[in-house]
Amino acid sequence: xxxxxxxxxxxxxxxxxxxxxxxxxxxxxxxxxxxxxxxxxxxxxxxxxxxxxxxxxxxxxxxxxxxxxxxxxxxxxxxxxxxxxxxxxxxxxxxxxxxxxxxxxxxxxxxxxxxxxxxxxxxxxxxxxxxxxxxxxxxxxxxxxxxxxxxxxxxxxxxxxxxxxxxxxxxxxxxxxxxxxxxxxxxxxxxxxxxxxxxxxxxxxxxxxxxxxxxxxxxxxxxxxxxxxxxxxxxxxxxxxxxxxxxxxxxxxxxxxxxxxxxxxxxxxxxxxxxxxxxxxxxxxxxxxxxxxxxxxxxxxxxxxxxxxxxxxxxxxxxxxxxxxxxxxxxxxxxxxxxxxxxxxxxxxxxxxxxxxxxxxxxxxxxxxxxxxxxxxxxxxxxxxxxxxxxxxxxxxxxxxxxxxxxxxxxxx
Amino acid sequence: xxxxxxxxxxxxxxxxxxxxxxxxxxxxxxxxxxxxxxxxxxxxxxxxxxxxxxxxxxxxxxxxxxxxxxxxxxxxxxxxxxxxxxxxxxxxxxxxxxxxxxxxxxxxxxxxxxxxxxxxxxxxxxxxxxxxxxxxxxxxxxxxxxxxxxxxxxxxx
Numbered sequence: 228x229x230x231x232x233x234x235x236x237x238x239x240x241x242x243x244x245x246x247x248x249x250x251x252x253x254x255x256x257x258x259x260x261x262x263x264x265x266x267x268x269x270x271x272x273x274x275x276x277x278x279x280x281x282x283x284x285x286x287x288x289x290x291x292x293x294x295x296x297x298x299x300x301x302x303x304x305x306x307x308x309x310x311x312x313x314x315x316x317x318x319x320x321x322x323x324x325x326x327x328x329x330x331x332x333x334x335x336x337x338x339x340x341x342x343x344x345x346x347x348x349x350x351x352x353x354x355x356x357x358x359x360x361x362x363x364x365x366x367x368x369x370x371x372x373x374x375x376x377x378x379x380x381x382x383x384x385x386x387x388x389x390x391x392x393x394x395x396x397x398x399x400x401x402x403x404x405x406x407x408x409x410x411x412x413x414x415x416x417x418x419x420x421x422x423x424x425x426x427x428x429x430x431x432x433x434x435x436x437x438x439x440x441x442x443x444x445x446x447x448x449x450x451x452x453x454x455x456x457x458x459x460x461x462x463x464x465x466x467x468x469x470x471x472x473x474x475x476x477x478x479x480x481x482x483x484x485x486x487x488x489x490x491x492x493x494x495x496x497x498x499x500x501x502x503x504x505x506x507x508x509x510x511x512x513x514x515x516x517x518x519x520x521x522x523x524x525x526x527x528x529x530x531x532x533x534x535x536x537x538x539x540x541x542x543x544x545x546x547x548x549x550x551x552x553x554x555x556x557x558x559x560x561x562x563x564x565x566x567x568x569x570x571x572x573x574x575x576x577x578x579x580x581x582x583x584x585x586x587x588x589x590x591x592x593x594x595x596x597x598x599x600x601x602x603x604x605x606x607x608x609x610x611x612x613x614x615x616x617x618x619x620x621x622x623x624x625x626x627x628x629x630x631x632x633x634x635x636x637x638x639x640x
Numbered sequence: 641x642x643x644x645x646x647x648x649x650x651x652x653x654x655x656x657x658x659x660x661x662x663x664x665x666x667x668x669x670x671x672x673x674x675x676x677x678x679x680x681x682x683x684x685x686x687x688x689x690x691x692x693x694x695x696x697x698x699x700x701x702x703x704x705x706x707x708x709x710x711x712x713x714x715x716x717x718x719x720x721x722x723x724x725x726x727x728x729x730x731x732x733x734x735x736x737x738x739x740x741x742x743x744x745x746x747x748x749x750x751x752x753x754x755x756x757x758x759x760x761x762x763x764x765x766x767x768x769x770x771x772x773x774x775x776x777x778x779x780x781x782x783x784x785x786x787x788x789x790x791x792x793x794x795x796x797x
Contacts, residue, residue, distance in 0.1 A: 574658070576705035578682075578766070579649075583642055595681045602681070608703045609681045633641045638654065638706070 231540045232621040238537050241529065242618045244269040255588030258623045263408050263436060263567050263614035264592055265458045268522075275521035276463055279514045287513055288487060288504075298513055305516035306503075309468050312523045313453065314444035320476065322469040322503045323511050327435040328358040330454030330469035331402070333506060334431055335362040337479040338452075338471075343399055345371030350398040350428065352377040352386055352414075353604055354407045357597040359433045363402065372399075379604060384410035384559040391422060398428045406436035409598040409610070410559035411542060411567045413437075420449045429475065435459055438468075439526055440566060440616075441535040445470050457515060461616075462522035466515030469506075476502040483508040534617045538566030541615045541624060548628040552635065558610060567614035569596070572631060575638050577609040583634045589627060647756035648763065649706060652714075657706040660713035662720075664699045671780075675702075675773035677765055677787040682708050686716075686773035693723045695778065700770060707763050711754060712770035718751055724778050731775050738767045 232239065242248055245267040250257050259267060279301065285294035287302045303318070310318045324330045339349070349363050353376045367374050375394060378387040384407065395401055401423035405416050420430040431452040434443060439460020445453050451472045458464040471479075481488055481499055485508035490498045499505040526534065545568045549555055554573035572580050577593030584591050593611045595602045602608065613627055642649075665672075666687035675684040682704035689697040698716045703709075715734075719727045734751060737743045741758035748755075757767045765787035772785045 576703075576709075578705040579707075582760075582763075583645065586642055586645060594679070599681065608683065630641070637642045637645075637649075640654070 231544065235537050235540065235621075238529070238533070238617050239620050241269075242620075244271070244525075245618055246270060246273070248618060252588040252590070253586050258589040258626055260613040260615065260619065260623070260627065261590045261592050262616040262619070263459070263596075263612065265464065266439070266461050266616050267618070268463070268518075269461055269525050271525050272461060272463065272518045272521045276514045276518040279517040283517075284514075286510055301520075302511070302513050302516050305520040308520045308523055312443070312527070313438070313468070313470055314446050315470050316446065317473065319502050320470055320473050322471065322476075322506045323516060324454070324467040324469050325465055325512070326456035326458070326467035327433060327454045328362075328456075330452075330467055331359055331431070331433065332362045333469055333482045334452050334454075334471070335366040337482045337506065338429070338475060339363075339366050339372075339400060340370065341478075341480045343370045343372050347372045348398045349374045350377065350395050350401045350423070351375070352403050353379040354384065354386070354410060354412065354598065354601050355402070355404055356408055356433065356435070357599070358435075359402055359404060359431075360600070363400075377403075379410075379601060382556070382558050382605065383561070384412045384605075386412075386414060388419075391419070392426065395423050395426045395428055398423070398426065400431065401428045402431040402433065404433040404436070406440070406565040407559070407598075408436050408567070408614075409569055409596045409601055409612070411564035411569065412559055413563060413565050416450065417448050420451075424449065424451070436565060436567075439522070439534070440531070440538055442531045451475055457519040457522060460522055461525055463512075463515045463518040466512045466519050468519075471502075473502065476506075479506075481508070482506045485509045487511070529617065537617060538615060539563070541619060541621065542566045542568060544621055545613060545615070545624045545627070548624055549631065552628065552631055554635065555631070558605060558607075566616065566619075567612055569610045569612045571607055571610055572635060573638075575634065577611045579638070580611045580631070580634055583637065584627075584630055587630055589630055648760055650753045650756065652750070652753045653710040654706060656710035656713040660700075660709055662699045662713065662716035663701065665701050666697055666699045670697065670699075671777050672783070673773040673777040673781075674784045675769045675786070676784065677704070677708070677769050679765065679787070682766065682769060684708065684712050684770050684773055686712070686770060686777055688774065688777040690778065693725075695719050695722050695727065698774075700773075704769065705763075705766050707754075707757065707766040708769050711767045714751055714753075715770050715774060718749070719774060727774065727778050731771050734771055735768065738764050 247267045283297040285298040287299045306321045307318045309321045380387045423430040429451045432450045434455040438455035453470040457466040488508040542564045556571040558569045581591045581593035670687040670689035684702040687699045700712045738757040743755040
């Protein structure tokens with residue numbers, strides 16, 4: 228009845244670690260199913276950020292006093308932890324950003340802006356989030372490059388890879404999402420990066436939806452760049468990671484100018500700090516880095532394989548339960564999908580569904596999920612999305628299915 | 641389960657949403673204005689044919705939530721045959737009603753069913769979308785309007 232509840236009792240027991248889940252919304256127990264937008268934070272992360280401000284707060288680098296020393300050690304320790312978290316060869320390959328969006332913009336400006344020439348091609352997919360599309364559009368307009376797309380096929384939402392090798396041949400850059408935030412598709416990024424790099428393209432992976440949900444190893448994936456955000460993986464907002472292969476980072480322009488990113492400054496010219504500091508102008512989000520490290524520790528204590536197994540089981544269960552609802556149209560793959568389900572509930576508009584669900588305490592998201600071109604391709608203006616994380620339960624999926632039936636009943640009176 | 645929402649989703653609104661009136665494109669010389677709510681992706685294309693100072697015919701196409709569809713449907717019924725000045729006046733009264741709840745039922749007529757919208761500030765833009773397009777159409781304004789114009793944020797706390 229409640230699917231695999233018993234099999235994942237260890238994860239359900241983790242709910243108590245997340246203070247925000249312990250509340251009522253509109254008179255009902257909160258059911259938080261908007262994790263693809265941002266996850267809730269465990270007490271360990273909240274406490275770590277607080278502990279930093281209460282004890283170690285100071286600016287990083289070049290400080291001689293004790294607090295600055297602690298802040299620097301913690302900040303650079305978080306960089307080493309992030310390198311380990313994603314299997315990077317060295318901490319110098321880890322750049323702190325504000326999030327996935329800034330990471331991709333950094334590559335567009337500092338790598339592509341320097342190396343791309345008029346007529347060069349960039350290959351994306353039709354399922355990219357606006358954050359892995361718009362930076363390339365801006366860059367392409369600036370340097371006169373062209374953008375092509377790997378198509379998405381049908382409601383199943385898989386990439387059509389039949390012409391991939393021909394498409395990627397001659398492309399300078401291939402950028403692709405690991406897990407689609409709108410469809411839940413898990414793309415074969417390892418295979419795609421290998422084929423892209425064999426064709427001479429630089430490969431970037433948008434790991435916003437996979438970091439913190441699945442094991443991630445940049446050397447196994449074989450990408451040149453990989454970007455993700457802290458806030459979708461139990462960490463604070465405002466901090467993210469860009470991984471870049473060192474030899475590429477060395478041949479990039481700085482991203483922004485300012486303090487922290489220089490080695491020497493004269494009135495006429497300056498010399499840049501070595502990587503990664505060359506890309507980190509200004510005071511960084513120090514408390515965010517402390518919090519992100521706590522989040523990585525928290526997730527690894529559970530095990531990312533375990534979180535992934537739970538995501539897949541919950542999504543499969545949700546797909547099956549929702550498919551029983553008359554008139555529903557489910558998007559994305561039926562099996563092997565990441566922890567989210569997108570759908571259209573008959574002719575009821577997504578915003579009406581989300582609003583009604585909110586009245587009984589279920590947090591969903593409706594709209595185009597920052598993938599407007601993909602939605603147009605699928606012939607839908609907007610969809611409803613339920614997205615899961617480690618603390619969601621099979622009982623919550625049952626509750627969602629019941630409420631969706633009630634919403635349908637309400638609008639068919 | 642959702643009885644407390646009946647004030648927003650009145651029966652008349654649900655009926656207009658599932659069976660919108662004047663849901664059709666008009667040929668030239670009717671003027672077409674695209675209304676767009678970038679927050680939710682709602683799109684409405686409004687067609688207005690004027691006969692001098694008066695709205696001769698009006699239609700709309702597009703997609704949106706129940707509130708925006710019903711509002712577009714009832715707006716088209718309401719402005720047909722009205723003068724420019726009357727449409728402007730109706731726009732102002734409707735805007736005031738959905739943002740403040742203040743409603744002169746004699747003046748608003750059937751549109752009074754939208755008075756409950758003011759209690760749901762995030763839905764004000766939905767109700768206003770077609771009205772913005774209509775105002776632009778009769779004024780000869782921009783061929784595209786969005787709900788991001790000032791004043792639709794609902795009552796200030």
